[in-house]
Amino acid sequence: MTSQAREGSIEPEMDAVVLRGPQQFAIERVPTPHPGPYEVLCRVEAVFICGTDPHIIHGDYPGFWPRTYPFIPGHEWAGIVVQLGKGAAELGWRIGDRVAGTSHCGCGYCRMCASGRYNLCENYGHEELGHRQYGHYSQGAYAQYVVHSVRSVFKLPPTLSLEEAAGMDPASIALHTVKRAQVGPGDTVAILGPGPMGLLVLQCARAVGAGRLLMVGRGDRLAMAARLGAETVDYSAVDPVAEVRRLTEGGPQVVIECAGTPTALAQAVEMCHKGGNISVIGIPLQAGTLPIQKLVLEEISLHGVRANRGTCVEVLPLLANGQISIRPLITHTFPLRDFAKALEAFQRRDGAMKVLLKP
Ligand SMILES: [Zn+2]
Ligand SMILES: [Zn+2]
Incomplete structure (x- = not known):
């Protein structure tokens, strides 16, 4: 034709x-x-x-x-x-x-x-x-x-x-989110919020070399994170900050906030390891307070995320070979x-x- x-x-x-x-x-x-x-x-x-x-x-x-x-x-x-x-x-x-x-x-x-x-x-x-x-x-x-x-x-x-x-579009945003947080080989990564974006972030973090992956959430969505290979923390059963810190000896090197609430963002800072990186893709609709002293004195870097840039071409091969599904x-x-x-x-x-x- x-x-x-x-x-x-x-x-x-x-x-x-x-x-x-x-x-x-x-x-x-x-x-x-x-x-x-x-x-x-x-x-x-x-x-x-x-x-x-x-x-x-x-x-x-x-x-x-x-x-x-x-x-x-x-x-x-x-x-x-x-x-x-x-x-x-x-x-x-x-x-x-x-x-x-x-x-x-x-x-x-x-x-x-x-x-x-x-x-x-x-x-x-x-x-x-x-x-x-x-x-x-x-x-x-x-x-x-x-x-x-x-x-x-x-x-x-x-x-x-x-x-x-x-x-591709949400997967490319998840990859950009993970890259903003500078996930390094073997890093422990905690993710808050096992919605579609959190589950894509989970797979992207693994694809770029994370060593351990923890998901904080509850219910069916947390069960899905477990099926995709995450260690899980149920925030309705335990204090998520204390539990993540207990499981990771001083906190994860990277925390990624995908829940979009001020409370979750504050928890991300509380659980993060000294010198760690936090990426935020959830958009909180209300104002909130953050542990500012911890951010400053522990040199924690907080990265905002707006959609993606340049990661569509990067994520397509990962989707094609099944590293991200x-x-x-x-x-x-x-x-x-x-x-x-x-x-x-x-x-x-x-x-x-x-x-x-x-x-
Ligand atoms: Zn979208
Ligand atoms: Zn322009």
Whole structure:
């Protein structure tokens, strides 16, 4: 089949989850978008619900994520390139390429982008300057088709399934989180919060050489961490700080906070070894207090994390060779048309980890 013929088979309209206001969403028929210069149009084959998505749908970030309605969320996806914008072919993109997307696309020339930190682009929100954050304020992938900049799609290893590849974005964030914490060979790493991100962090920490892995949590999710090879600490049964310190002789060299509460962040500092590193991917919505004297006098380094930078290309081989596995985290699969049911299953949390949608 020629590329022209395939382009010709793109339907002019597509199904998409369209937000019309906080909590107001429906599956609608909308025009299929067209790729601009250095963009590609992709057919979405698999897309996960991210923990941020219910907040975006509920309108928890008014005027920011999204900035305006109507809006199509969704940013953890994989699919097939079906149309090339101007310049994409010259950069090596082909119709039929299997790809996964990531949400951030930097402007490419601000000080942060020029130093490789495009996740902190100084032109955030300026689409006219080339910035995008797909599924957050730029149109996303809860749809049959999505347009992405060539900076925000990555070609897949042939052995990696599209379902697992849809997890590239969160897996790349987990890898960035682990790298920010400077996990070294043989280090003991404690992780707080066995949600999808905590379980990906667990696998990434092992992939970069951690010696021991401890997970703090409770219930089914902690049991999942045990199945993935972590030593477990149930915070509903014991004081997690005292228990982690008892198990690790003076604390772990690295603590990674994935629970997103001020209490967990304070516990991360309390349990950390002298001179240790703490990475924080959970976003606390309230203020809290930290043991500041311990931070200062024990030279503990605290690293914030915003999405990822540069770790999509690094995480793909680890996903392809099974050092990091998305498969055990996929608990539910729905057709895109059943988005409301899928969101409900995700939010009920009874055993739901990663919920997959198939457009
Ligand atoms: Zn996400
Ligand atoms: Zn920039």
